[in-house]
Amino acid sequence: MPKSTFFNLPQAKRERITELAIEEFSERPYHRASLTRLVARAGIAKGSVYQYFDDKLDLYRWLLTEEVPRRKLAHLRAEAEAAPPTSLRGFLRQAVLSGVRFMLANPRLSQLAAAVTMPTDDPELRALYAEVLAQGHAGFTTMLRGMVQAGQLRDDVDPELAARVIASVLGIGLRDIVLGQLGVDMLALLREPSMAERLDDAALERLVDGVLTILVDGLAPPP
Amino acid sequence: MPKSTFFNLPQAKRERITELAIEEFSERPYHRASLTRLVARAGIAKGSVYQYFDDKLDLYRWLLTEEVPRRKLAHLRAEAEAAPPTSLRGFLRQAVLSGVRFMLANPRLSQLAAAVTMPTDDPELRALYAEVLAQGHAGFTTMLRGMVQAGQLRDDVDPELAARVIASVLGIGLRDIVLGQLGVDMLALLREPSMAERLDDAALERLVDGVLTILVDGLAPPP
Amino acid sequence: MPKSTFFNLPQAKRERITELAIEEFSERPYHRASLTRLVARAGIAKGSVYQYFDDKLDLYRWLLTEEVPRRKLAHLRAEAEAAPPTSLRGFLRQAVLSGVRFMLANPRLSQLAAAVTMPTDDPELRALYAEVLAQGHAGFTTMLRGMVQAGQLRDDVDPELAARVIASVLGIGLRDIVLGQLGVDMLALLREPSMAERLDDAALERLVDGVLTILVDGLAPPP
Amino acid sequence: MPKSTFFNLPQAKRERITELAIEEFSERPYHRASLTRLVARAGIAKGSVYQYFDDKLDLYRWLLTEEVPRRKLAHLRAEAEAAPPTSLRGFLRQAVLSGVRFMLANPRLSQLAAAVTMPTDDPELRALYAEVLAQGHAGFTTMLRGMVQAGQLRDDVDPELAARVIASVLGIGLRDIVLGQLGVDMLALLREPSMAERLDDAALERLVDGVLTILVDGLAPPP
DNA sequence: CATGAATGAGGTTTCATTCAT
DNA sequence: CATGAATGAAACCTCATTCAT
Known part of the structure; x- marks a missing residue:
């Protein structure tokens, strides 16, 4: 402190x-x-x-x-939003959208937060990272457990596992996806945040819906 | 070189x-x-x-x-395996299993490979990381494009996007999941690789199937 | 000041x-x-x-x-004591006893006083130390000169020399002796003054008489 | 090392x-x-x-x-000397003389050695000092124990106590005595070692014999 | 008489790299 | 192909002292 x-x-x-x-x-x-x-x-x-x-x-x-x-x-x-989402899709949509928008609006904070997934040999640093990671993971798991009880989540999925999968997609995954779409690397975005504007609303919607579809409906074609 | x-x-x-x-x-x-x-x-x-x-x-x-x-x-x-997988599930199953097994058998190599997602201010290092990342991404995309043509992948999914989602799950995601199951951090595993044996085959199967289900069938309950 | x-x-x-x-x-x-x-x-x-x-x-x-x-x-x-000592032995006994008791009761002050024997490159500090040392030495010399005149001190001994010998024994010497008996180092005593109580009165008497004998009668066996 | x-x-x-x-x-x-x-x-x-x-x-x-x-x-x-001293007086004389001469010839080394009596809060330094001190003390004690057995030392004196008394006199005591005679402080001598020459052989003999007399025969006048 | 932020010199230590042998 | 001493920049951190409020 x-x-x-x-x-x-x-x-x-x-x-x-x-x-x-x-x-x-x-x-x-x-x-x-x-x-x-x-x-x-x-x-x-x-x-x-x-x-x-x-x-x-x-x-x-x-x-x-x-x-x-x-x-x-x-x-x-x-x-x-005025009404908090109740469906899985709605909940995830808000999470994904919020994640992307936050990252585009605050690349530096986003980058700082991402650093906790980096391995390090420094013991004190490791302890700090572990603490931050645990907090984030706990939040996700709690939310997903609620979804399970509400029948929003398929019941053959371990909420904790799902939390980690979602976390990795929303964390590193989204970062890479957005940067890939922008065609720049992170440092470039940090130094020239206006680059974020290259991604217009339409593109952003397409991106979010794409990720959403994968997470919610899976990769397999509907039967 | x-x-x-x-x-x-x-x-x-x-x-x-x-x-x-x-x-x-x-x-x-x-x-x-x-x-x-x-x-x-x-x-x-x-x-x-x-x-x-x-x-x-x-x-x-x-x-x-x-x-x-x-x-x-x-x-x-x-x-x-003798016969390379032809279905999406089979293909992903092999990828996930292989990823997990490789990580447990070679934590150091796995860790090295994961480092390329770390941001850095060093220009030469950044160039190196970008190159490695691009290679990995290209491979994934190519494979997924083939899946699309074979009708294995739902056609409303951008293969490139899917590649990034899968990559993030198989990369950081799996690492965190496995480490979470083992209850250790990465450095501990590097220094005591025998810890990997704590995860028996049954647990590993459960884990892989869980991730598979999410990726293939999505998080939503079947209609 | x-x-x-x-x-x-x-x-x-x-x-x-x-x-x-x-x-x-x-x-x-x-x-x-x-x-x-x-x-x-x-x-x-x-x-x-x-x-x-x-x-x-x-x-x-x-x-x-x-x-x-x-x-x-x-x-x-x-x-x-009510009656100030008149004999050399009595005078020294009081000095030694007082020295030991003061040190055991006030290790911090004792330690502070001992610091003036430390060498240093700082000119102002050196001047301070020299001044303090000179004061102490002057006091001792004066007292011993009195003893000489009273025939209490052997006349083939230079009072100034004797003053320095006594001073070193009562200063560093006693400190080391007491610490050695206690089996601790100075810092330990400073931080845990109650350790001084380990040295009971009998042991303290033996110690003082030992030092006294050496100073008064010398190391050589009586003829 | x-x-x-x-x-x-x-x-x-x-x-x-x-x-x-x-x-x-x-x-x-x-x-x-x-x-x-x-x-x-x-x-x-x-x-x-x-x-x-x-x-x-x-x-x-x-x-x-x-x-x-x-x-x-x-x-x-x-x-x-050709023949090592056998009497207490001879032994001490050599020790005292050697101590004084070494100090005058090598004030820097003498000063370095004296530093181990300084208290310090640094734990590693304290450990080092303690080790050096213990070595020196052990040597002295051994020698004196031999003297006791040879009947050279009065038998009502604890050799360990005597060792500490002698050590303090030969250590800090002698340093102060010599510096006092030279009329300079230690740092002055370190920086201008030729000052040691101010103390001619006669003065040095007187000094040594004075200290010797005190240590061997005590401060009290002969009966 | 109290406060406490600002200062900047000085300390030890680590490191990749060079180069003469 | 091997060696390993030399280099010096850069890092984090501590401290007594000043000064405006």
């Missing part, structure tokens, strides 16, 4: 530092991200980072467990 | 170096992997690495584009 | 700061002691230290030249 | 580095000694130190446990 120092900062300064930190950590794996570069860009002294955070990991952890979820939630709330 | 000096090496030495390189690069992200540590374990001189390879990236590229595919192919061949 | 602000402080606050300063400076060499840690423990602002003292050295100097001697003197007074 | 790299160095270079390391570590407490300064003076790259030693502590440990004892032994051998 950041120290109180950080929260006492003038909002503008705090937000600039936050934004630059997100920039720094989203463009590189944790150990390549550099506080030296961060402070140089932020125009603050090196020691100041240690006034705000315990250390590099503390800053990173805050981004991952607080700032990213906070912004993701804000995005979800803003997008939430 | 390795220099000729590397291939002129006594086979035993070359293989030991290869094995240790796989160990080093599979346990950490590229920039955390250390040639210093590699040569220390291999008992060779630091300069020798530069006799065999242009630089660190050259060694890594060789592992990723030559050594890993070579071993993967060998694994596939060894597992290939 | 502390500024007037320090002495204007509520007694409780001043004493808490003093106690924590003694703790901080007794556990580490001067340059490893950290004002940052001190204020964190004391729950005061960093700047406050500079309201009370000129700088780090000023605080340290005050401890060494004022606070430690003040407490040492208080200890001596409390222990002083 | 230094790496083989260090011992493979050209002798001149190795000795220059050794000398500068002794200089650096003798003038300041361990944590103030700076590898940055050392390499700057030695004219070598920062990384080179880590080719020769594991880390800062490894270098320091080598100085303390290998290089200093080696040179001390060489000094002792060079000074050893």
Whole structure:
């Protein structure tokens, strides 16, 4: 957790530092991200980072467990439809759409969140990643269990298994699909977010429906 | 590509170096992997690495584009059934089973291959990852296109999209699923491969069939 | 010297700061002691230290030249026997006993006082240490000169030399002896002062008499 | 222990580095000694130190446990008289004389050796100091035990206690006495070793005999 | 008299790569 | 083809001190 120092900062300064930190950590794996570069860009002294955070990991952890979820939630709330979906298709459609839109609107946060699936030898980092992953997985499983009880999910499917499959498709899968459609790699999108606009609404709908069909109805042709 | 000096090496030495390189690069992200540590374990001189390879990236590229595919192919061949599958279910079943078995038998290679989905700011590394990803994707797409023509795949599904969905499930998805079942993280499995045996054949069948059902028949209950 | 602000402080606050300063400076060499840690423990602002003292050295100097001697003197007074000793043996016995008891009762002060024998490259620190050392030496020499005149000390011994020998034995020597008997190192004693109780009165008497015999009668067997 | 790299160095270079390391570590407490300064003076790259030693502590440990004892032994051998002393007085005289001469001839080594009596909060450093101290103490005790058996030592004196008393006198005590006679502090002597010459042979004899008398015959006047 | 954010120098350590032998 | 010493940039982190409020 950041120290109180950080929260006492003038909002503008705090937000600039936050934004630059997100920039720094989203463009590189944790150990390549550099506080030296961060402070140089932020125009603050090196020691100041240690006034705000315990250390590099503390800053990173805050981004991952607080700032990213906070912004993701804000995005979800803003997008939430009047009536929450009740069908499996509706639920998944909202999840997929929301996932894609969030990624296109906030590639950096999306990238940060994706980093937790990366393997690493650093024990502390691994613990952090495991914690974040477990949280996300638990949420998915709970939702799917509800679907099963409502008869929305075929009963020969293990909800936990389904959760992992969906999670991988919505996570890495969607990222690759969207980037493939855009014809750029992630870093290019991070540095030029306006590229997201290349994907118009029609294309996005086609994409989402395609993924939806696969997840809901399967790959096999209808009998 | 390795220099000729590397291939002129006594086979035993070359293989030991290869094995240790796989160990080093599979346990950490590229920039955390250390040639210093590699040569220390291999008992060779630091300069020798530069006799065999242009630089660190050259060694890594060789592992990723030559050594890993070579071993993967060998694994596939060894597992290939007499009659290649003709149905979608059969084809996917073989792909999923093969994927899981390969991962359990060769966690290090599996891990190496998974690294290409990691984002990085290093331009050369990015180019390498993009190349490897494209190759894998092309293979999948080709196979699926054949399935479409054979009427095995529902015709309202874009083969390229399906390829990405399947790839993500077979890649990150399966890894997480298996690790979840084993109750360990990747590094633990790398360092203690015998943990794979905890997953007996019955459990593995259940797991594969579960994933298969989702992919082939979808998540929705049959009408 | 502390500024007037320090002495204007509520007694409780001043004493808490003093106690924590003694703790901080007794556990580490001067340059490893950290004002940052001190204020964190004391729950005061960093700047406050500079309201009370000129700088780090000023605080340290005050401890060494004022606070430690003040407490040492208080200890001596409390222990002083009705009749001050007149014989060499009596005088030394009181000195040795007092030294040991003070150390066991106040390991932190004892440790602080011992630090002045440490070499350092810091010129200001060196000056401080030299001053403290000279004071102590002067006191000893004066007392021994008196003994010589009273015929208590053998006349072929230079009082100044004897002062230094006694000082080293009562300083570093006793510390090592006591710690050796306790079977702990200094830091352990600082952090767990109750360890001092392991040395019961009988053992302490034996120890003191042993040292006394050596100093008074020498190491050689009586003729 | 230094790496083989260090011992493979050209002798001149190795000795220059050794000398500068002794200089650096003798003038300041361990944590103030700076590898940055050392390499700057030695004219070598920062990384080179880590080719020769594991880390800062490894270098320091080598100085303390290998290089200093080696040179001390060489000094002792060079000074050893034809006939080893058999009486307590003879034994102590040689010890005292040797101690003083070594200190005057090698103030830096003497200072290094004295550092082990300094308290520190660094756990690794404490372990190192404890080890060195224990070695020295064991040697002294053994010698004194022999004296007891030969009837050279009064039998009402605990050899272990006597060892500590003598050690403190020969250690810190002698250092202070000599420095007091020279009228300089340790750092001054380190930086201008020729100051040692101010103490001519006669003065040195007087000093040694004074300390000897105190230790052997005690402070009390003969009956 | 209190506060605590800002500073920036300085510390140790790791690393890929070069090059002379 | 092997060797391994040398290099120096870059990393994270700690600290005493200042100063505006």
